[in-house]
Amino acid sequence: MKKAAFYTLGCKVNQYETEAMTESFENAGYEIVDYSEFADVYIINTCTVTNMGDRKSRQIIRRAREKNPEALVAVVGCYSQIAPGEVLEIPEVSLVVGTDERSRMVELVEYAMEKEEKLNMVNDIMKVKEFEEMSIKSYKSRTRAFLKIQEGCDQYCTYCIIPYARGHIRSRKPDSIIAEVKELAENGFREIVLTGIHVASYGKDLGNTSLIDIIEKVHEIDGIRRIRMSSVDPNVMTDGFIERLSRLPKICGHFHLSLQSGCDETLKRMNRKYTTGEYRRVVKKLREVFADVAITTDLIVGFPGETEEEFQKTVDFVEEIAFSAMHVFKYSQRTGTPAAKYENQIKPQVKDSRSKVITAIAQKNEEKFKKAFIGRSKPVLYEQPFDGQKSLFEGLTDNYIRVVSESREDIKGKIIETVLAELKEDYMTGRIY
Numbered sequence: 001m002k003k004a005a006f007y008t009l010g011c012k013v014n015q016y017e018t019e020a021m022t023e024s025f026e027n028a029g030y031e032i033v034d035y036s037e038f039a040d041v042y043i044i045n046t047c048t049v050t051n052m053g054d055r056k057s058r059q060i061i062r063r064a065r066e067k068n069p070e071a072l073v074a075v076v077g078c079y080s081q082i083a084p085g086e087v088l089e090i091p092e093v094s095l096v097v098g099t100d101e102r103s104r105m106v107e108l109v110e111y112a113m114e115k116e117e118k119l120n121m122v123n124d125i126m127k128v129k130e131f132e133e134m135s136i137k138s139y140k141s142r143t144r145a146f147l148k149i150q151e152g153c154d155q156y157c158t159y160c161i162i163p164y165a166r167g168h169i170r171s172r173k174p175d176s177i178i179a180e181v182k183e184l185a186e187n188g189f190r191e192i193v194l195t196g197i198h199v200a201s202y203g204k205d206l207g208n209t210s211l212i213d214i215i216e217k218v219h220e221i222d223g224i225r226r227i228r229m230s231s232v233d234p235n236v237m238t239d240g241f242i243e244r245l246s247r248l249p250k251i252c253g254h255f256h257l258s259l260q261s262g263c264d265e266t267l268k269r270m271n272r273k274y275t276t277g278e279y280r281r282v283v284k285k286l287r288e289v290f291a292d293v294a295i296t297t298d299l300i301v302g303f304p305g306e307t308e309e310e311f312q313k314t315v316d317f318v319e320e321i322a323f324s325a326m327h328v329f330k331y332s333q334r335t336g337t338p339a340a341k342y343e344n345q346i347k348p349q350v351k352d353s354r355s356k357v358i359t360a361i362a363q364k365n366e367e368k369f370k371k372a373f374i375g376r377s378k379p380v381l382y383e384q385p386f387d388g389q390k391s392l393f394e395g396l397t398d399n400y401i402r403v404v405s406e407s408r409e410d411i412k413g414k415i416i417e418t419v420l421a422e423l424k425e426d427y428m429t430g431r432i433y
Contacts, residue, residue, distance in 0.1 A: 004030040005039035007060050010047030012195050012230060014077060016148045018045045020134035021076075021105050028106045038067040041109055046079035046087075048165055050332040054079050058090060065092050074109055076102055078165035082336070084122040098122035099151075099166050103134050125167035133172070135180045137187065143383040143395075143413045145189040146230075149177055149214060150196030155233075157260075158271045158339040159303065159331065162197060169201045174209055178217055185223030188413055191252075191381055192218060193228045200236035211236060212244050219248045225415055226381065226398060231256045231298070234282040235274045242282075246289045253290045254400040257282065259297040262317025263310040266303055269342070276317055283321055292378075294324040294369065294399040301358055302331040302351030304342035311354055318361055324369040325400070326362035330355050370401055370428060373420045378403075380418040380430060382411045394427065405430035 004025045008018040021043065022032055033039050042064035046057035057079045064073045074095040080087045081098035088096050095112040097105065100123050112119050131151055152169040153162055181192060194215070196202065203209040211229075218227055227250045234257045245251050257279070261267050264275050286293050299318065301311070318326070330351040333340040382395035386404045393411050394404045397420075404427050405411075405418055411432075418430035 001029060001031045002041065003033045003037075003039040004041040004043065005033050005035045005037060006043050006045065007035045008045045009053065009057055009060065010045070010049065010078065012146055012193070013148055013197060014045050014047065016136070016146045016195060017077075017102050017134060018043075019146075020136050021045075021102055023136055024103070024106050030106075035064075036067070039071055040068070041072050041074065043074045043076065043105065043109075046075060046077035048078040048082050048161055050334055052332065054083070061087070061090050062092055072109060072113055074105070074112070076105070078162070081122060081125055081165045082161065084120050088118055088120055093118065095119050096122055099125055100128050100132055103132055125165070128167050129170065131170040131172045133176060135176070135183075137183055143189065143381055144191040144193060144226075145184045146193045146195050147177065147180060147184070148172070148196055149194050150199055150202045152201075153198040154201065155198060155273070156271060158269065158342075159300065159334065159337055161334050161336050164336060166197050169198060169205050171202050171204070171206050171209075173206070174214055174217060177214060178221065181218050181221050181224060185221055190224065190413060190415060191226035191228065192224055193230060194218070195230040198233075199230055200232045212241050215251070216244065216248065219250050224250065226250055226252050228252045228254060229256070231258050233258050233272075233274065234279045237282040237286070239285065242285050242289055252398040252400070253292055254294040254296065254398065255286055256296045256298075259318075260300050261303065261306075261310075262299075262314035262321075263306075264313075266306055266310050266314070269305060270300075270303060270339070276313075280321070292373075292399050294401075295321065296325040296327075296400065297323050298327045298329065299358060300329050300331050301354040302346040304331070304339055304346065305344040306331075306346060306354075315357060315361065318358060318365075322365045322368070323362065325366050326358070328355055328358045328362060367423065370420075370423050373397075373401065373428070374423065375419065375421075377417050377419050379415050380405070381415045382407075382413070384412060402427040403430040404428070405432050407432055 006018050008014050044061050047053040072094045073092045075087050076097040080096045084096045149172045152167045154169050156163050202211040378397040380395040380403045382393040386392040386394040418432050420428045421431050422429045
């Protein structure tokens with residue numbers, strides 16, 4: 001039996017795609033082993049969001065043959081899509097595949113083994129029009145399943161390379177989505193996370209469906225108890241969209257609304273297609289409709305041209321909104337994007353300082369949000385044992401608070417009412433009655 005090993009860098013979509021490729025290799029008779037072990041094939045699913053992502057991808061690729069100098073090394077994903085020639089020059093690499101044809105990885109790997117020469121199988125992603133089907137029947141965990149429903153992005157934010165790495169928007173057909181959800185439900189999954197490169201664009205290329213339509217269809221499936229969305233832009237959250245969401249009890253009270261800046265001038269330079277006023281309105285509406293809702297976001301500090309006045313507007317905005325959690329990034333010049341050539345690039349020490357300011361606000365607001373639930377009961381979907389301990393289990397509330405509780409029985413995959421007791425560094429303790 002041949003052995004295959006995988007390494008994934010980057011986003012949840014990459015993780016989904018690696019899981020799907022792993023399953024296809026298992027179905028073809030391969031034994032899946034850890035990346036640090038001896039394998040016949042090493043497959044690295046790369047990231048290219050930043051120049052640092054490229055560098056990390058190269059480091060992981062060069063480690064591939066440490067256990068087996070004769071192994072075939074295949075590189076897939078965003079970095080290989082953007083720079084296939086650069087990847088192929090790495091001595092360890094035998095096969096390069098981009099962000100299409102991952103469903104054919106077994107076939108491509110075995111073809112490369114026969115040819116015994118370096119192969120570049122990267123397509124022109126901008127010409128790809130159809131969503132590539134990559135279904136998953138079973139994950140390593142049996143609680144939450146990520147489900148890729150959409151590919152590509154047509155937003156072209158000035159700091160982002162992803163539209164060039166992933167191509168135009170392609171939506172998965174509704175029947176295919178529903179079929180996979182039903183199979184996941186039959187296999188014991190209780191929560192579905194709808195994900196994609198730009199989930200808010202789902203259905204625009206199909207013409208007869210939309211994101212809220214597919215959410216409603218998933219909601220009808222027996223066995224699924226919770227539905228989440230990955231990051232969405234605020235402009236998808238119209239009053240009509242929110243009103244339809246409010247009728248769906250399986251929808252989790254947690255929305256990750258992409259922000260990037262709390263200053264309208266900066267948002268315009270980023271080519272983000274909303275204003276802070278529109279963002280504020282959406283947050284207000286969600287908080288009116290969903291009790292205990294968590295609003296989380298991403299923020300970039302130090303974008304080119306960000307003055308002290310503009311940064312202060314962002315500070316004021318994030319303090320006003322009081323996000324329950326934030327991911328704070330320092331702007332990184334990404335070769336190939338318009339913003340990388342902008343004048344008035346911000347000095348690293350200024351980015352560091354601004355990042356610390358926003359991070360401190362984020363930590364304060366997250367702590368305040370979680371403390372408000374001390375002594376209250378919330379349903380928790382328990383995912384796995386905590387820290388390797390048999391009697392402790394960790395899971396998530398519907399509004400994305402991580403909870404660790406003691407239990408004598410195995411509660412993995414169960415949704416249990418739990419009293420939130422004490423705030424720790426990155427989770428809350430719970431009491432099950």
